[in-house]
Amino acid sequence: MAVLVLDKRKKPLMPCSEKRARILLERGRARVHRMVPFTIRLVDRLREDSVLQEVRIGLDPGSKSTGIAVTRESETVDESTGEVLKTRVVLMLLELQHRGGIIRDKLTSRRAFRRRRRSQLRYRPARFDNRTKPQGWLAPSLQHRVDTTLTWVRRLQRWAPIASLSTMLHRFDTQALQNPEISGEEYQQGELLGYEVREYLLEKWGRKCAYCDAEHTALTIDHIHPRSKGGSDRVSNLTLACFPCNQRKSNQDVRDFLAKDPKRLARIEAVRKAPLKDAAAVNSTRWALWERLKATGLDVEVGTGGRTKWNRKRLNIPKAHCLDAACTGRVDTVQHWQQPVLTIKATGRGSYQRTRLDRYGFPRGYLTRSKSAFGLQTGDMVRAVVTTGKKAGRYLGRVAIRASGSFNIQAKTGLVQGIHHRFCTLIQRADGYGYSWAKIALQQGDARTGAACAAALSLHGLNPVVSRAIG
Ligand SMILES: [Zn+2]
Numbered sequence: 500m501a502v503l504v505l506d507k508r509k510k511p512l513m514p515c516s517e518k519r520a521r522i523l524l525e526r527g528r529a530r531v532h533r534m535v536p537f538t539i540r541l542v543d544r545l546r547e548d549s550v551l552q553e554v555r556i557g558l559d560p561g562s563k564s565t566g567i568a569v570t571r572e573s574e575t576v577d578e579s580t581g582e583v584l585k586t587r588v589v590l591m592l593l594e595l596q597h598r599g600g601i602i603r604d605k606l607t608s609r610r611a612f613r614r615r616r617r618s619q620l621r622y623r624p625a626r627f628d629n630r631t632k633p634q635g636w637l638a639p640s641l642q643h644r645v646d647t648t649l650t651w652v653r654r655l656q657r658w659a660p661i662a663s664l665s666t667m668l669h670r671f672d673t674q675a676l677q678n679p680e681i682s683g684e685e686y687q688q689g690e691l692l693g694y695e696v697r698e699y700l701l702e703k704w705g706r707k708c709a710y711c712d713a714e715h716t717a718l719t720i721d722h723i724h725p726r727s728k729g730g731s732d733r734v735s736n737l738t739l740a741c742f743p744c745n746q747r748k749s750n751q752d753v754r755d756f757l758a759k760d761p762k763r764l765a766r767i768e769a770v771r772k773a774p775l776k777d778a779a780a781v782n783s784t785r786w787a788l789w790e791r792l793k794a795t796g797l798d799v800e801v802g803t804g805g806r807t808k809w810n811r812k813r814l815n816i817p818k819a820h821c822l823d824a825a826c827t828g829r830v831d832t833v834q835h836w837q838q839p840v841l842t843i844k845a846t847g848r849g850s851y852q853r854t855r856l857d858r859y860g861f862p863r864g865y866l867t868r869s870k871s872a873f874g875l876q877t878g879d880m881v882r883a884v885v886t887t888g889k890k891a892g893r894y895l896g897r898v899a900i901r902a903s904g905s906f907n908i909q910a911k912t913g914l915v916q917g918i919h920h921r922f923c924t925l926i927q928r929a930d931g932y933g934y935s936w937a938k939i940a941l942q943q944g945d946a947r948t949g950a951a952c953a954a955a956l957s958l959h960g961l962n963p964v965v966s967r968a969i970g
Contacts, residue, residue: 500838501569501590503538503658504529510546511660513554514569514590534880534927535934536591536841538658551660555587556652556797557824558666559807560785563600565648566820567593569659570833584831590659592821592838592939595651598845599640606639612860637787645788647845652795663798665828668789670804671698676734685809694812695805696720700739708741709767710748710757716741723771725750735771802828819939837939844933846897849877872900873920878929883908883915883922890918897933898923911935 501514509532515523520539523529532540552571559566570587577584617623637645655661672695675686685691700720707714709721721740724730727750740748748756757764792799810826811818814833821840825833849870857863870876875898883894896910904920 500536500592500841503533503536505532505538505540505658506544506546506549507540507542508545509540511656511658512541512544512546512549513551513571514659533658536593536658553662554590554659556655556661556664557587557827558648558652558664558788558792559820559823559827560644560648560667560788561820562597562644564594564596564820565644566822566824567591567595567651567655568821568825569593569655569661570825572663585829586832586834587825587830589825589833589835589838592825592836592840593651594819594821594840594842594937595647596842596844597644597647598847599643601847602643603638603640612856615860635787637783641784642787643845644784645791648788649791649795651843652792652797656795656797661797663800664792664795665800665802665824666785666789666792667804667807667823667827668785668801670702671695672803672805673699691806691809694809695803696734696737698803698805698808699734700737704739704770707739708744709738709770710740710744710763713741713744719745721745721748723753723767725752728752735774738767738771800828817939822939839936840939842935842937844935846878846931846933848929848931867902872902873904875900875906875920875923875925876929878931878933879925880927880929880934881906881908881923882926883918883924885918885922890915894918895926909933 500517502517502520503514504512504520506512520529520537523539523541524531528543529539529541532538552573555570555572557566557568557570568589569591570589573586573588575584575586576582652661652664675692675695676699683691697720701718706718708716708718718739719742721738721744722730722732723736723738726732730736753767754764757767789799789801806828807823807826810816810830810833811823814826816822816826816833816836819840822836825836850866853866853868854862855864855866875881877899879898880896881898885891885894894908894910894915896908896915899907899909900920901907905917906920906923908915908918908923
């Protein structure tokens with residue numbers, strides 16, 4: 500993972516390698532500016548005297564986490580064809596875990612408490628549902644996703660000379676589907692178009708087999724009216740079928756194949772004819788994020804899910820949020836993607852409410868008025884070196900404070916309880932996020948490339964055990 504570099508006035512310079520950072524620190528030419536992500540500040544350099552290259556942020560906005568890739572981009576001209584090839588060298592892979600689920604749960608329980616107070620504990624007549632939502636309103640859990648992603652784009656802008664950004668907005672390119680003659684070599688060769696069609700069909704048919712509703716299985720593209728009987732290749736004649744169904748159907752007409760199931764036949768015909776609206780391919784959160792990203796003044800490139808997948812398969816890169824982020828948009832080669840991922844978990848900055856409630860909404864206990872104790876705050880990253888007793892050892896992680904001075908540390912190995920405050924040294928102040936490093940977390944349905952990824956990681960001296968995460 501690259502080290503972020505600032506100049507002596509805290510303006511971003513090009514990130515450097517870990518080795519170079521170590522040399523700079525040893526020679527006294529740099530100071531540690533921030534621990535996670537590791538950032539150094541050169542004491543003898545100004546941004547004006549430095550050469551900067553194009554650094555790009557790639558985003559893969561997801562519901563539970565957003566993949567972020569910081570890449571250095573370069574263009575080379577292919578001598579033989581005169582084509583411009585875009586190469587991305589991955590500098591950093593980040594995975595930002597959202598807390599939308601926690602926000603939703605908290606609001607739900609608060610709503611329940613209030614409802615109970617209104618109805619059971621005292622009487623108040625119902626009011627009219629007279630509140631309107633402003634245009635573009637997002638639920639707080641979804642708004643959080645937009646805000647937190649934008650926070651990280653801004654932070655990275657502060658630490659690295661970011662010039663451009665690629666994000667995924669649509670799942671597929673609707674224009675390419677309607678007009679296969681659309682310009683671009685990749686489209687004309689038909690391979691990229693194939694990926695856009697696939698994503699379109701997955702969305703349209705709800706990611707399941709049209710004939711037996713099988714989910715989480717390999718789906719094949721099926722011609723509703725078989726080609727051998729004059730059915731066309733148009734997307735309106737295509738559906739998804741699991742392998743057994745596709746085999747059984749073979750070259751039968753759909754009316755013969757579903758003769759015993761007229762209900763399903765009618766439904767397939769109805770879905771087949773209904774064109775999928777543009778809006779279905781882009782959800783409101785991604786749309787809101789895109790609007791906000793445009794306002795940052797970066798050069799924003801929009802990619803589709805189909806193109807990302809096409810890039811990824813072509814370059815033989817496994818499926819993970821942060822790697823999808825590196826493959827978003829127009830790119831010909833991606834290098835150095837085999838590296839650990841910094842997982843950033845949105846934790847919030849503690850609660851404003853100082854009363855703890857039981858599950859009925861009655862006070863259960865109270866938090867201290869002050870959020871800090873013995874100079875530390877919940878969420879600070881600390882190192883504890885315990886020299887004596889049962890808990891002897893070294894621990895690094897997020898601290899949870901207690902007024903008693905006996906703290907808990909969320910270390911890599913698990914929660915360590917009852918560490919006295921005098922063993923703790925502050926590493927980094929709480930900033931609303933928890934940090935940890937992980938190997939690339941593969942998503943489900945990518946067992947084939949998993950082995951390739953494990954081999955690549957072991958080359959880089961990492962344990963080849965690849966943790967699986969369901970995406
Ligand atoms: Zn099936």
